[in-house]
Amino acid sequence: MILPAIGWREAQQCWRLVDELGFAHAWTYDHIAWRDLIGRPWYAAVPTLAAAAQCTRRIQLGTLVASPNFRHPVPFAKEALTLSEISGGRFVLGLGAGGSGVDAEVLGSPPWSPAERRERFVEFVEVVDQLLREPCTTYAGRFYSARRAWIDPDGGARARMPVMIAGSGPTGMRLAARHGDGWVTHGVAAQRGRVAPEATPETVRRQLDAVARICAEEGRDPATLRKLVLNVNRTHSPLASVGAFTETVERYARIGVTDLIVPFPRSEAPYQGDVRVLEQIAADVLPALTED
Numbered sequence: 441m442i443l444p445a446i447g448w449r450e451a452q453q454c455w456r457l458v459d460e461l462g463f464a465h466a467w468t469y470d471h472i473a474w475r476d477l478i479g480r481p482w483y484a485a486v487p488t489l490a491a492a493a494q495c496t497r498r499i500q501l502g503t504l505v506a507s508p509n510f511r512h513p514v515p516f517a518k519e520a521l522t523l524s525e526i527s528g529g530r531f532v533l534g535l536g537a538g539g540s541g542v543d544a545e546v547l548g549s550p551p552w553s554p555a556e557r558r559e560r561f562v563e564f565v566e567v568v569d570q571l572l573r574e575p576c577t578t579y580a581g582r583f584y585s586a587r588r589a590w591i592d593p594d595g596g597a598r599a600r601m602p603v604m605i606a607g608s609g610p611t612g613m614r615l616a617a618r619h620g621d622g623w624v625t626h627g628v629a630a631q632r633g634r635v636a637p638e639a640t641p642e643t644v645r646r647q648l649d650a651v652a653r654i655c656a657e658e659g660r661d662p663a664t665l666r667k668l669v670l671n672v673n674r675t676h677s678p679l680a681s682v683g684a685f686t687e688t689v690e691r692y693a694r695i696g697v698t699d700l701i702v703p704f705p706r707s708e709a710p711y712q713g714d715v716r717v718l719e720q721i722a723a724d725v726l727p728a729l730t731e732d
Contacts, residue, residue, distance in 0.1 A: 441467050441504065441670065442704045443474075443711070444483040448491060451483075454704055455492040457715070458499060461722035462730070465500035465532060466492070467701060472510055473542045476636075476710045486519050493527035500530045504624065504670060504701065505606045507538025508557075508564040510547055513584050517571035517591045524601045534624060535568065536606035537561035558611045559583070565605065569619045572600055604668060613651050617658040622666030622699070623651055627673075636710075638673045641691045648696055668699040672711065678702050679713045685721050689729065 442454050458466045470485035489501050501523075506516065524531040537557055538544065544551045552560065563581045571577045571591045579586040592598070605616035606624035616623035625647050627639030648667060655662040669692055671678050678688035679702055689700055705713030 441469070441672065441701055441711075443477075443706070444468050444485060444488045445474075445477055445481055445706075447481070448483075448488075451488070452491065452495045456495050458704065458718075459496035461719065462726050463499060463722065464699070465502060465701075466496075467502045467504035467532075467534065468492075470503045470506040471543050472546045475541050478542065486523065489523055489531070490526050493523065493530065496530075498530075500532050500602075501527055502532035502604070503534045504604070505534040505536030505538075507536050507543070508560045508583075509538035509543040511564075513564055513567040513571060514586050514589050514591070517568050517589075520568075520601065521572065521592050529599065529601075532602045532604060533568075533572075534604045534606060535565055536624070537612065561611060562615065565615045565619055569603070572603075604666070608647060610650065610654060613647075613654045614658065616651070616665060617655045617660045617662075620665065622668055624668040624670060626670040636672065636674055638675070639669050639671045641695055644669055644692065644697065645695045666698045667696060668701060669697050670701045672703050674710070677713065679705060679717050679721075681717060682720050682724055685717075686725055689725070 442451070442458070444451070455466060468485050468488055471482070473482055485503050485506070489503070492501050520531065520533050540551055560583050563583050567579050567581065567584050567586060570579060571586065571589060575590065575593050577586045577589045577591065602621040603619060604622040604624050605612055605620035607613055607615065608625055608628055613623060625639065625644060626637045627643050628637055651665070651667070652662045655665065671688060676684070678685050678700070685702070692700055703711035705711065705715045705718055
């Protein structure tokens with residue numbers, strides 16, 4: 441997870457490094473502004489990923505996550521398709537409901553209630569999924585509409601980009617079972633929107649049990665769904681050492697997690713760390729994980 445919080449001259453070195461080190465995928469947050477860095481440099485996700493696609497060769501690139509907070513599904517689906525094309529099919533679309541922070545009010549509307557946020561998320565995912573599956577889409581919903589939206593004239597001819605749905609509750613889990621190639625969690629926060637979330641194997645195991653139940657209800661084999669954990673824990677960081685990373689990987693693998701995402705080490709908070717640990721992980725740990 442590479443924060444879009446530094447200028448591109450420096451940032452491109454981060455993207456190149458994780459590609460060269462052999463990591464499977466690299467992501468960035470999709471916000472107008474982000475809680476920890478309000479008033480500090482912060483850049484847009486889509487052009488950042490387009491630039492990252494040009495300076496990398498093999499790594500998958502994605503949003504974790506894009507939300508309805510300031511996006512409409514029609515132009516965003518077109519942007520996602522374009523990112524997939526620019527990256528040579530390496531783009532992964534991560535979608536989430538979004539939070540109640542700065543992004544929720546940036547367009548001038550009052551913040552949505554929790555119920556409206558859930559309903560908008562459901563409709564947003566449904567429309568995006570349809571836009572990416574069909575050459576031309578017309579859709580009339582409560583919150584979003586599309587009329588003769590030519591997103592992908594080759595729809596159905598090319599492989600659909602992977603879609604990862606984030607959600608710690610039943611709404612996101614059900615959307616992942618219906619529309620996703622994977623489900624994403626970052627654990628839970630003691631105070632939503634005010635305290636950074638933390639993931640633990642115990643919490644994630646309970647969430648995975650819920651995902652399995654919902655998949656069964658939806659007629660989806662849970663084994664066909666990737667399970668991604670975004671571990672951005674401020675305490676007990678998985679990048680504290682190679683040993684901490686190895687232990688974290690093993691604990692999550694035992695409960696059925698398929699992908700672990702960690703923050704790229706920064707020179708300052710948040711996610712302050714030593715990039716040499718990341719390099720040592722790539723040298724000592726990644727080869728064995730690739731063989732598995």
